[in-house]
Amino acid sequence: EGTSISVHDDDPGAGVPHEVRRGEPVVAAHVQHEPVAPVAARKGVAVGYELGDGVPDAIVGDVGRLRQIVLNLLSNAVKFIDRRPGKIAVTCQTTADACTLCVADSGPGIPPDELERVFVPFRRLPQHRDRPGSGLGLYFAKTLVDQQGGRIWAESAPGEGTRIFV
Numbered sequence: 001e002g003t004s005i006s007v008h009d010d011d012p013g014a015g016v017p018h019e020v021r022r023g024e025p026v027v028a029a030h031v032q033h034e035p036v037a038p039v040a041a042r043k044g045v046a047v048g049y050e051l052g053d054g055v056p057d058a059i060v061g062d063v064g065r066l067r068q069i070v071l072n073l074l075s076n077a078v079k080f081i082d083r084r085p086g087k088i089a090v091t092c093q094t095t096a097d098a099c100t101l102c103v104a105d106s107g108p109g110i111p112p113d114e115l116e117r118v119f120v121p122f123r124r125l126p127q128h129r130d131r132p133g134s135g136l137g138l139y140f141a142k143t144l145v146d147q148q149g150g151r152i153w154a155e156s157a158p159g160e161g162t163r164i165f166v
Contacts, residue, residue: 045086077105
């Protein structure tokens, strides 16, 4: 048997911690039934999860906010992948002082001069103005991350996909 990973709600009335086994994705346990799955399947986008070595056995935080952050990142990735087969990888890695979640996609990428602006409300890349959306998904993800004292950033290059880190 593997080591258990517990993700607890900060809400004292939330009840029992959410349990998943090492080797199963912490994040996937909370988003696999969310609305992004059918859209990803329709677009031929595969979503994979990997929990890296050294991720602590217990991650204590606000599961509702984590779920919303990941859903916003996944929704954004699915929306902008424009070739088949599309791919999204959700990974979690640790260092001595941080646990970092990454949502990486095989989409068209973001020009370097636009990377910081993707978190600005209502900001949409010129080449994506024909797609549905309000330009608020990454802004809300950043707001939720900021509220919890975290950090969010993007790495990308045109034609190479995008990686959003939390």
